[in-house]
Amino acid sequence: MRKKIIMVSIISAAFLIGCLANLEKYPKEKCAALPNDNVFKAIQDNCIKCHTKDFTTKQDICARKAMIIDAVKTGRMPKMGKLWPSYFKTIVDWK
Numbered sequence: 001m002r003k004k005i006i007m008v009s010i011i012s013a014a015f016l017i018g019c020l021a022n023l024e025k026y027p028k029e030k031c032a033a034l035p036n037d038n039v040f041k042a043i044q045d046n047c048i049k050c051h052t053k054d055f056t057t058k059q060d061i062c063a064r065k066a067m068i069i070d071a072v073k074t075g076r077m078p079k080m081g082k083l084w085p086s087y088f089k090t091i092v093d094w095k
Contacts, residue, residue: 022053022054023051023054023064026064026067028064029064029066031063031065032062033062033095034058034059034061035058035061035065035094038090039061039090039091039094040058040061042083042087042090043055043061043068043091045087046078046081046083046087047068047077047078049080050079050080065094068091068094069091069092072091073092
């Protein structure tokens with residue numbers, strides 16, 4: 001029983017540390033066109049768990065477009081889980 005509690009504690013701590021994301025220190029890019037509803041939904045469904053303050057609006061998401069696409073395309077994000085193939089395609093094909 002004690003081993004289970006320790007394991008749950010370690011896993012919980014790893015999850016919380018992995019979700020301490022904050023993009024404030026990274027420069028924002030100029031927003032040319034807001035993301036469509038499909039991109040917004042893909043990011044809200046997958047990224048908002050850790051990036052609660054980073055991706056609250058379409059403007060926030062647009063200002064991080066290149067960073068988001070690169071992170072998804074290279075597999076750096078999401079750290080907690082995996083994107084559905086349709087969400088992956090939606091994000092990397094975002095124009």
